[in-house]
Amino acid sequence: MKGDSGNGGTVIVAGAGLGGLTLALCLVRAGFKVSVLEQAQALGEVGAGVQISANGARVLYHLGLAEALKAVAFAPERGEMRHWQSGETLSSRPLGAESEAKFGFPYFHLHRADFHQVLADALRAEAPDAIHLDAKVTGFSQSNDGVAVMTEDGRSFRGDVLVGCDGIHSSVRGRLFGPDAPRFTGCVAWRATLPVGALPPGHVRPVASNWIGLGGHFVHYYVRRGELVNCVGIMEQDEWQAESWSTQGAKAAFLEDFKDWHEDLQILIRNAETCFRWGLFDRDPMPQWGEGRVTLLGDACHAMLPFMAQGAVQAIEDAYTLAQCLAVAGKDAEAALQRYEDLRRERTATVQQMSRDNIQFFHHADIPNLAERMSKHRDAHLWLYSFDVTNQDFSA
Numbered sequence: 001m002k003g004d005s006g007n008g009g010t011v012i013v014a015g016a017g018l019g020g021l022t023l024a025l026c027l028v029r030a031g032f033k034v035s036v037l038e039q040a041q042a043l044g045e046v047g048a049g050v051q052i053s054a055n056g057a058r059v060l061y062h063l064g065l066a067e068a069l070k071a072v073a074f075a076p077e078r079g080e081m082r083h084w085q086s087g088e089t090l091s092s093r094p095l096g097a098e099s100e101a102k103f104g105f106p107y108f109h110l111h112r113a114d115f116h117q118v119l120a121d122a123l124r125a126e127a128p129d130a131i132h133l134d135a136k137v138t139g140f141s142q143s144n145d146g147v148a149v150m151t152e153d154g155r156s157f158r159g160d161v162l163v164g165c166d167g168i169h170s171s172v173r174g175r176l177f178g179p180d181a182p183r184f185t186g187c188v189a190w191r192a193t194l195p196v197g198a199l200p201p202g203h204v205r206p207v208a209s210n211w212i213g214l215g216g217h218f219v220h221y222y223v224r225r226g227e228l229v230n231c232v233g234i235m236e237q238d239e240w241q242a243e244s245w246s247t248q249g250a251k252a253a254f255l256e257d258f259k260d261w262h263e264d265l266q267i268l269i270r271n272a273e274t275c276f277r278w279g280l281f282d283r284d285p286m287p288q289w290g291e292g293r294v295t296l297l298g299d300a301c302h303a304m305l306p307f308m309a310q311g312a313v314q315a316i317e318d319a320y321t322l323a324q325c326l327a328v329a330g331k332d333a334e335a336a337l338q339r340y341e342d343l344r345r346e347r348t349a350t351v352q353q354m355s356r357d358n359i360q361f362f363h364h365a366d367i368p369n370l371a372e373r374m375s376k377h378r379d380a381h382l383w384l385y386s387f388d389v390t391n392q393d394f395s396a
Contacts, residue, residue: 055387
């Protein structure tokens with residue numbers, strides 16, 4: 001399946017989130033025709049902050065997005081771990097210029113909506129008709145020569161390959177492997193985004209701050225050129241009913257959950273206008289991601305906790321890998337999808353487990369072997385950020 005839209009190289013992408021748009025842009029740049037099917041009636045992204053480490057920035061720069069990202073991002077000087085009550089800095093790792101010097105690419109903080117807009121603008125500039133809104137996938141069928149995808153409003157799309165980029169509740173995944181439920185991780189998250197002007201001058205350092213505690217942790221950092229502060233507070237809880245991360249919560253309850261924590265964090269919560277609360281879910285690594293001409297990408301196949309800040313980045317790595325596997329495979333789409341899965345499955349499963357293991361690390365600040373755990377955490381970051389997704393054998 002050569003990446004030549006004139007020869008019928010067409011990929012259908014279910015979902016226009018960060019992973020789906022990155023994949024679509026990678027495919028268009030590789031010469032494919034793309035149809036992105038998004039169930040929402042308007043293109044957009046919920047949530048607030050997202051962190052993009054050097055291993056993800058490598059792909060985004062390769063796609064020519066460097067200047068557009070710099071215009072909306074914030075580049076932190078370093079990452080810090082701090083004690084939940086004393087505020088003491090327990091460890092610090094350089095980011096900023098050090099990230100570019102060591103890995104060749106920067107570390108970015110982005111508002112998800114800004115990042116999503118950068119991707120959407122870039123895709124529309126090259127393929128104006130690629131994105132189809134109000135296009136909820138309700139079924140698909142495949143044959144030896146392609147895939148037919150049906151949407152809720154009766155439309156039909158044909159392509160060589162279908163990729164489910166439709167999140168943790170992926171309908172493509174469900175139709176491939178049957179219904180199942182994601183696993184509640186025992187963690188509930190609060191989030192709030194507030195303007196810097198609402199805070200005392202210099203209240204937030206120009207760093208990625210992670211306050212590790214007992215039974216929870218709290219992360220905050222700048223987004224949107226440093227104009228906003230993104231805050232996420234995590235607390236352990238026995239059960240959770242709703243799963244949406246756009247469920248509004250009461251500020252008083254947010255404050256109650258963190259009432260014994262450092263005053264700097266209390267100030268952040270008190271100055272938030274709107275707070276949201278959601279349960280955190282993940283899945284065990286999947287032994288198989290696809291069948292035939294259909295596969296999955298990002299949260300659809302490796303949903304993970306945000307405790308390594310790698311959910312979006314791993315989807316970006318997926319996107320580049322999949323596009324390259326298809327581009328070099330000639331007409332053998334099934335072999336290309338299998339090669340993609342073989343290249344990605346072990347790495348993403350490792351990151352899933354790292355993210356889950358960090359519950360124990362971030363939520364037990366006073367354990368005796370904290371220094372040893374911090375050293376392992378730094379080694380994990382080195383392994384993650386130094387990975388060059390462009391330097392692989394993509395041939396099947």
